[in-house]
């Protein structure tokens with residue numbers, strides 16, 4: 482009897498966190514209801530503590546598989562001092578919004594695509610590629626191995642097209658001025674707090690580093706505690722674009738890229754408390770270079786194909802934010818950690 486009552490309680494708890502703010506309420510909560518018998522949640526008594534400390538966690542679009550583990554991680558991160566903490570974040574659709582008023586926002590590749598100096602034919606081809614390859618990238622029914630050749634084709638063709646455009650270094654600042662990146666609400670406040678507390682922030686992106694640098698600069702976010710690891714372009718003595726740097730970072734090899742950038746992680750080897758933020762399952766690998774033993778609190782933004790991907794996101798990320806275009810929750814967690822550290 483006690484067992485049955487507990488089960489009912491578990492399901493209720495799961496259901497509270499099942500509702501989305503979109504019109505997908507029914508199917509998402511169904512997925513979670515089915516899931517709750519397979520993977521029970523944490524007893525309510527345990528939850529009250531963390532929910533009191535971070536009330537933002539109660540919001541209905543926030544999904545957590547294992548609240549006990551989240552509570553423990555936040556406790557561990559809070560017990561470490563400021564010197565132990567670092568933040569690792571993806572760029573496209575993580576620091577930036579994925580949607581704005583129902584319209585898809587651009588990625589950093591999209592910023593180049595929309596640049597007025599480039600011909601309409603370039604824009605059209607890039608757009609066609611996004612429409613072809615992005616659905617493959619987020620397809621919940623394909624494995625990474627099945628997606629990979631398509632993703633490589635996307636990068637190859639995209640880079641090839643850019644190389645034909647006679648771009649020069651100075652174009653990147655201009656194109657970002659024309660198409661300012663839509664950072665999530667609260668990104669500036671979050672990065673400003675991290676800067677004040679000297680917490681290193683790694684922006685780890687499979688996008689275009691030259692665009693990211695300019696986007697951060699123009700928004701006043703490129704501070705001395707921020708480092709970008711991404712795909713950078715190479716220019717000749719006349720500042721003409723000649724090639725991309727040889728080691729491609731794509732959405733599914735961030736673990737290898739972390740190894741290639743071992744010096745960054747070695748310098749921060751004492752900082753093994755990590756807040757990781759991403760929007761792709763590939764982003765879960767971004768903390769690969771962090772020295773063990775580490776505590777990595779993973780916060781995931783689930784922006785597309787929500788019902789189909791929610792369970793996998795809950796498996797990988799400690800906290801999943803469904804269709805959230807703000808930094809409210811990560812900021813609340815970080816504020817809590819910094820205030821108690």
Ligand code: C5P
Pocket residue numbers: 571572573574588589590591611615618635636639685686687688732761
């Ligand atoms: O910053 P982040 O790692 O998310 O940047 C990678 C994203 O850039 C991919 O998830 C993909 O959606 C997008 N992309 C693109 N055009 C390309 C290659 C990747 O928009 N040619």
Ligand code: MG
Pocket residue numbers: 571572573574575759760761
């Ligand atoms: Mg991304």
